[in-house]
Each structure stands twice: as structure tokens, then as C-alpha cells.
Amino acid sequence: MAAQSNPGVLSRTRSDLGSDLLRDPYPTRPTKSDRIAPEGFAMPNSNLTSLSAPASDRFAGLATGDRTAVAVVPEHVNLRDVSIPRTRVPAQSPRAFVAELAAQSLQHRAVNHPYLNAVGLGELPDMRWALADFGQQYHGYSKDFPCYLTAVISRLSDPRHRAGLMENLTEESGIYETEELSELGEVGIEPEWIVGQPHPQLFKRFCKAMGLKDQDLDSELDQIVIWREMFMNLLSSGTPAEAVGALGLGTENIVSTIYKPFSRAVATIPELSARDTVFFPLHTAVDDHHQETLQAISADLARDEASRHQLRRGMLKALSLRSVFWDWMYRRALDPQKADQVL
Ligand SMILES: [Fe+2]
Numbered sequence: 436m437a438a439q440s441n442p443g444v445l446s447r448t449r450s451d452l453g454s455d456l457l458r459d460p461y462p463t464r465p466t467k468s469d470r471i472a473p474e475g476f477a478m479p480n481s482n483l484t485s486l487s488a489p490a491s492d493r494f495a496g497l498a499t500g501d502r503t504a505v506a507v508v509p510e511h512v513n514l515r516d517v518s519i520p521r522t523r524v525p526a527q528s529p530r531a532f533v534a535e536l537a538a539q540s541l542q543h544r545a546v547n548h549p550y551l552n553a554v555g556l557g558e559l560p561d562m563r564w565a566l567a568d569f570g571q572q573y574h575g576y577s578k579d580f581p582c583y584l585t586a587v588i589s590r591l592s593d594p595r596h597r598a599g600l601m602e603n604l605t606e607e608s609g610i611y612e613t614e615e616l617s618e619l620g621e622v623g624i625e626p627e628w629i630v631g632q633p634h635p636q637l638f639k640r641f642c643k644a645m646g647l648k649d650q651d652l653d654s655e656l657d658q659i660v661i662w663r664e665m666f667m668n669l670l671s672s673g674t675p676a677e678a679v680g681a682l683g684l685g686t687e688n689i690v691s692t693i694y695k696p697f698s699r700a701v702a703t704i705p706e707l708s709a710r711d712t713v714f715f716p717l718h719t720a721v722d723d724h725h726q727e728t729l730q731a732i733s734a735d736l737a738r739d740e741a742s743r744h745q746l747r748r749g750m751l752k753a754l755s756l757r758s759v760f761w762d763w764m765y766r767r768a769l770d771p772q773k774a775d776q777v778l
Contacts, residue, residue, distance in 0.1 A: 555696030680749025683729025
């Protein structure tokens with residue numbers, strides 16, 4: 436197996452590669468060398484003061500040591516962007532900002548969609564048809580996931596960020612660390628089901644087990660091509676922060692939640708084996724290192740108001756695209772006889 440023939444890869448731990456990346460570069464407690472984010476820096480919005488106020492008012496309530504330019508003036512704000520609340524002091528540390536965005540992503544319709552609810556509860560008119568249809572359509576998006584990841588890697592200038600995502604890409608290719616294989620084993624995932632198998636192949640395995648043929652998977656409908664192209668355009672033509680927001684907060688951050696209904700649904704199809712459907716528990720049952728890495732990169736990028744807005748917009752764009760896909764899938768699943776008429 437690839438996992439055993441390459442001990443150099445498997446003997447590394449994630450912390451070996453990502454210790455610098457995952458260390459909080461913005462400590463909330465002051466240190467001798469870092470007084471930028473002293474303890475108590477974060478304030479409720481009601482305490483924020485307009486930058487148009489006299490300087491003496493702006494510093495009201497802040498301890499002398501906190502009265503730094505960084506504490507009150509967001510850097511690199513694009514003044515042409517009227518939606519940026521540039522009169523507000525950034526009250527949160529980058530880590531707290533990213534954690535709040537991550538929580539918001541889970542409230543989006545893309546994560547709480549009636550289609551997902553119906554799939555999880557087995558309440559679609561023809562569950563078997565609906566799951567096969569999901570496999571056929573979603574394959575057209577998920578098969579390019581390594582390309583999405585590669586596109587984002589190419590946008591990042593910090594080598595630590597690129598190294599972190601390269602590790603995600605390695606796992607997407609079916610190469611795992613020993614520690615991860617053992618975690619997966621604890622939830623019933625056998626190494627021989629996944630080692631050396633790129634994740635798009637694992638999804639294709641599910642599609643084949645549902646009876647789909649190669650020609651079914653090759654015949655893509657416009658809606659899927661459009662989703663894939665718009666998502667790739669976002670990753671490659673948006674700003675780097677938008678790209679990270681889209682792939683991280685708007686995608687990796689939600690996968691463990693949105694695949695749960697499918698995990699439950701495929702378990703009700705008797706002829707599907709655990710090996711056939713391993714794609715779903717692989718993405719839901721274990722601690723998601725991928726979202727951890729992307730959140731750390733997001734926090735590194737969230738240094739100013741403009742970057743924070745770009746992260747948020749990238750996240751919302753990705754979530755909106757997925758939500759449109761679920762709308763389409765839901766209408767197809769509610770009336771399979773007329774599925775071809777659904778735009
Ligand atoms: Fe994956």
C-alpha cells in the first residue's frame with residue numbers, strides 16, 4: 436500500500452509541517468515583544484467610536500498601552516468600497532473574526548437546506564432515485580476538487596500557507612499519515628478502502644455502486660458545468676482572500692455537516708457496503724484537519740478590514756453557488772418524472 440511504502444510521508448505529523456502556520460500569530464494576551472493585541476482588546480460594537488471623532492474621544496476607555504495606531508485605524512482599506520464600515524474599529528482579533536465567520540457559514544441556507552433535511556430524513560418521493568441523481572450530478576463538481584485546491588495554492592504568496600494546503604492536497608490524493616489512519620480505523624474505516632484512492636475516485640465508487648455507468652457520469656448537465664466554472668473562476672480570478680474564503684469558510688468548513696444527511700441516507704440502501712459509501716464518513720466522522728488549516732490561513736489574511744470583507748464575500752459566494760445547486764437538486768428529487776424540465 437502507498438501508506439506503508441512511503442514511511443517518510445507517514446512518519447511526519449501535521450504539526451511538523453504546520454507548526455508555524457497553526458501557531459496563533461495574533462496572541463490575545465500581551466507579551467513582552469507583542470503589545471498589538473493586549474488582553475481585553477476585543478470590545479462590543481457599542482463601545483466602538485467613530486474615527487471622525489476627536490482623537491482624544493477615540494482613545495477613551497483604552498488603557499495607555501492599547502492606544503496604538505493599529506488598535507484604531509484599519510490598514511489597507513479600499514476607500515472606494517462603500518460597504519466597508521471604515522468608521523468602525525476592528526474589535527476582534529483575526530482568529531475571533533474567522534471563528535465568527537465559520538459559525539455564520541453553518542447558518543447559511545446551503546447548510547440548512549430543505550433538500551438536505553429531506554435526504555437525511557428519507558422523505559423524498561424516491562430516495563433511491565434521488566441518491567443516484569445526487570451521485571450523477573455532484574460527481575461533476577467533486578471530481579475537480581483537487582483542481583480547486585491547486586488553484587487556491589497558486590494564489591498564495593506565503594510558503595507556509597502553500598505547504599499547509601499541499602498537505603490537504605496529499606490527503607485528497609489518498610495518502611494519509613499513520614495517526615490519521617488510526618483515527619479513521621476507530622470509526623470503522625479500513626485503510627485498504629481509502630489508501631491510494633483519490634477522493635474523487637471514492638465518490639465515483641459510490642456512484643458505481645448506485646448503478647451509474649461511465650456514460651452517465653460523463654454526460655453533464657449545464658447546471659453542473661456552470662457551478663464548476665463559476666466556482667473555479669472565483670478561486671482563480673477573485674482576490675487571494677476571496678479564494679481562501681470560498682474554499683475554506685464556504686466549502687471545507689461545511690462539508691462535515693452537509694454530508695451527514697447523505698451518510699444517513701446511504702445507510703438505508705441495503706446493497707451498499709461500507710466500502711462503497713466510505714466517501715461520506717471519511718468527510719464527516721473525523722476531525723477535519725482541512726478546515727483547521729484553511730481557518731489558520733484565513734486568520735493570517737484577516738489583518739485588515741478589506742481582507743476581512745473579501746474573506747466573507749468569498750465564503751458567501753461559494754455558499755450561494757451551493758445553495759442554488761441544492762435548490763435545483765431538491766426540485767428534481769421532488770418530481771423525478773419532470774426532473775429534466777427543472778432549470
Ligand atoms: Fe476530500
